[in-house]
Amino acid sequence: MRVAHNLSDQRLSPGLYIVATPIGNLGDMTVRAIEVLQRCDLVACEDTRVTGKLLKHLGFSKRLWRYDDYSDETARARLLALMQDSAVALVSDAGTPLVSDPGYRLVRDAREAGIAVTSLPGACAAITALTLSGLPNDRFLFAGFLPTKEKARADVLAGLASVPATLVFYETGPRLVKTLVALAAALPGREVSVARELTKLHEECRTGSPEELAAHYTAHPPRGEIVLLVGPPSSAPPGDLDPDTLLREALATLKPSQAAAQVAKATRLDRKVLYARALELGRP
Known part of the structure; x- marks a missing residue:
């Protein structure tokens, strides 16, 4: 996929732009995300090599600034200062920034400083998996x-x-x-x-x-x-849960006392009774 038109000479308003990038298939890059990356002044990213490859694939280049979990307050302050007069795009190596990726402190500080923050929807592994799983x-x-x-x-x-x-x-x-x-x-x-x-x-x-x-x-x-x-806990009432089945499953990885405590919590049955049953089930 390559950008069919060039908007790089049309500057964006100053501020922070949160841009989602593909989690695998590069065809999942949105038109809006491409336009923001073209028109911004700077791209803050986890790994300049990864983002550089993405921009090369899209057919343009940008000034890249490394920003990751190890970036200190000084680096964050410099980025915030740039946002006063420049459009800064924030991307992660894949998916939506801030979702188990760097950016939380940067967004929070930008909002506290009165800097405009814009978030572009796009690829997110968590949401993709949720819709695919059937759970x-x-x-x-x-x-x-x-x-x-x-x-x-x-x-x-x-x-x-x-x-x-x-x-x-x-x-x-x-x-x-x-x-x-x-x-x-x-x-x-x-x-x-x-x-x-x-x-x-x-x-x-x-x-x-x-x-x-x-x-x-x-x-x-x-x-x-x-x-x-x-998946979520069973919606069945505690009395409908088979304690022997739960105990056998728990005993695969737990000691009898631990298994009894776990099943007691799930079923509200007496822990001592469950412990005795766990010992019986665990015997060869």
């Missing part, structure tokens, strides 16, 4: 990346267990199986979808239990960017 989408919670450490990850999942919505996470290939195992322990009985390589040639969206998906991706190590989605 309930009337209510969802985007939770970004889970912690890498086991206890911190378990604590976060425990805090999200009762949220009556589909949970959306970003994940990496090397961490996916460990996260699926953690989901099996913390959120038993949930339907899970793994969406990866979205909009690309080898796009995949696989749905199942976390145990099934962990087994699949152990045998087939995943590549590419991943969106992990977890």
Whole structure:
């Protein structure tokens, strides 16, 4: 795709322009986004090499300014000063800036300084995966990346267990199986979808239990960017949940005492009774 007309001599009004870029397929770049990138004075980006390649593909170049999670207050202040008289576009390497990407502090400071902020809708991996997964989408919670450490990850999942919505996470290939195992322990009985390589040639969206998906991706190590989605808690009344099924699922990754505590929370049944049953189920 190349730009059919040149608007680079038509300057934009000063301010900050949040521009979404493709998450894979370059055909997803919007006409408005191309025009803003053409007409702006400066593009703030995570990686100048990545953004440089995108602009080259579009058929023009711009002054690039690296702005990422490691940029300090001085760099942010310089960008804000430029916005007083110049149009600055903010992009991430892929998708919509600020959605688990740099930009939150820059946008907040720009608004506090009275600088005009304009956001252009476009590609977003979280929304694309949500619409593709088939999981309930009337209510969802985007939770970004889970912690890498086991206890911190378990604590976060425990805090999200009762949220009556589909949970959306970003994940990496090397961490996916460990996260699926953690989901099996913390959120038993949930339907899970793994969406990866979205909009690309080898796009995949696989749905199942976390145990099934962990087994699949152990045998087939995943590549590419991943969106992990977890269906909401069962709408069935506590009495309709089969405690033995829940205990067996929990015992796959937890000790009997932990499994009993988890199922007690889900079903409101007596923990001591569940613990005794867990011991029975766990016997060879």
